[in-house]
Amino acid sequence: MEAAVLRLSHRAERDKRVTTHLGLVARAFGASKLIVTGAKDAHLADSIQRVADSWGGAFNIEFAEGWAPVVAAYKRQGYAVVHLTMYGLPVQKEMQKIRKNRKILVIVGGEKVPFDVYRSADYNIAVTSQPHSEISALAVLLDRFFGGKELEKGFEGWKMKVIPQPCGKKFAEK
Amino acid sequence: MEAAVLRLSHRAERDKRVTTHLGLVARAFGASKLIVTGAKDAHLADSIQRVADSWGGAFNIEFAEGWAPVVAAYKRQGYAVVHLTMYGLPVQKEMQKIRKNRKILVIVGGEKVPFDVYRSADYNIAVTSQPHSEISALAVLLDRFFGGKELEKGFEGWKMKVIPQPCGKKFAEK
Numbered sequence: 001m002e003a004a005v006l007r008l009s010h011r012a013e014r015d016k017r018v019t020t021h022l023g024l025v026a027r028a029f030g031a032s033k034l035i036v037t038g039a040k041d042a043h044l045a046d047s048i049q050r051v052a053d054s055w056g057g058a059f060n061i062e063f064a065e066g067w068a069p070v071v072a073a074y075k076r077q078g079y080a081v082v083h084l085t086m087y088g089l090p091v092q093k094e095m096q097k098i099r100k101n102r103k104i105l106v107i108v109g110g111e112k113v114p115f116d117v118y119r120s121a122d123y124n125i126a127v128t129s130q131p132h133s134e135i136s137a138l139a140v141l142l143d144r145f146f147g148g149k150e151l152e153k154g155f156e157g158w159k160m161k162v163i164p165q166p167c168g169k170k171f172a173e174k
Numbered sequence: 175m176e177a178a179v180l181r182l183s184h185r186a187e188r189d190k191r192v193t194t195h196l197g198l199v200a201r202a203f204g205a206s207k208l209i210v211t212g213a214k215d216a217h218l219a220d221s222i223q224r225v226a227d228s229w230g231g232a233f234n235i236e237f238a239e240g241w242a243p244v245v246a247a248y249k250r251q252g253y254a255v256v257h258l259t260m261y262g263l264p265v266q267k268e269m270q271k272i273r274k275n276r277k278i279l280v281i282v283g284g285e286k287v288p289f290d291v292y293r294s295a296d297y298n299i300a301v302t303s304q305p306h307s308e309i310s311a312l313a314v315l316l317d318r319f320f321g322g323k324e325l326e327k328g329f330e331g332w333k334m335k336v337i338p339q340p341c342g343k344k345f346a347e348k
Contacts, residue, residue, distance in 0.1 A: 139307075162304075167298055
């Protein structure tokens with residue numbers, strides 16, 4: 001199972017925390033890559049890359065000019081395209097079908113999503129049909145796609161690692 | 175099953191989007207209340223309340239002076255206290271125990287979480303031991319706590335409602 005995430009129309013100032021959180025969620029929940037359209041935000045790339053360097057695992061962040069060539073390239077590589085939108089079909093009803101595709105490109109919209117994104121997606125998927133957050137929608141989608149196994153994922157080449165505790169903070173460092 | 179969410183040390187300017195997302199996630203994933211310590215941010219309360227008014231359901235936002243009296247009051251009412259922290263025990267291992275408590279107060283930390291929060295919690299819980307987002311951690315915790323049933327939740331008294339579509343946007347309004 002393999003997932004990449006495409007974030008649309010990033011705005012450097014206004015979206016910096018939300019897109020950083022999206023990148024960290026993508027990494028922590030087992031995706032291999034974040035692709036960003038909109039502002040080529042070096043600070044964003046740097047802060048996600050620093051986490052990946054310290055905490056391990058293979059995760060990349062890339063910038064792209066437009067979403068359509070990215071979608072076309074991933075489709076050619078056999079990825080199914082899953083567009084997260086509160087207007088889509090319920091994740092809990094569609095996940096079984098989605099998981100048959102072993103590789104997905106997850107599109108997370110920005111402020112105004114062109115209708116062509118809906119049309120180009122193999123699945124328009126809602127995580128609840130209520131307004132909440134693209135960050136939570138991405139986490140729940142990846143959690144269902146990887147069947148909870150991503151919660152056990154090891155991150156090779158870590159320099160920092162948490163040793164889980166019932167009460168307190170414990171790190172390993174190397 | 176019943177959940178309330180306590181967000182610590184909200185800062186009006188810096189945290190406005192993150193705390194708004196937390197409130198919307200709490201509501202969308204079936205919690206009944208968001209309690210906020212830190213800045214008494216009228217704009218935050220207003221934007222979450224407006225969503226609840228339009229989209230339905232019973233959801234409240236409250237401000238509190240300090241976290242400790244809130245925790246004490248919820249404990250007296252029989253709530254188990256679940257503190258979300260990347261240093262805690264894995265959600266997937268602890269959830270069965272947590273669900274035996276039918277009511278939980280979920281604590282979502284702010285910038286610096288006092289150690290007494292760890293000590294006062296019945297469960298210190300990590301959603302992955304990796305850095306990501308309090309928004310995703312809250313969503314996955316509530317999704318596991320409510321066993322996915324929250325995704326089917328109806329919101330009574332709605333004025334707006336999405337009619338799920340395979341491709342496109344459809345609303346009902348009354």
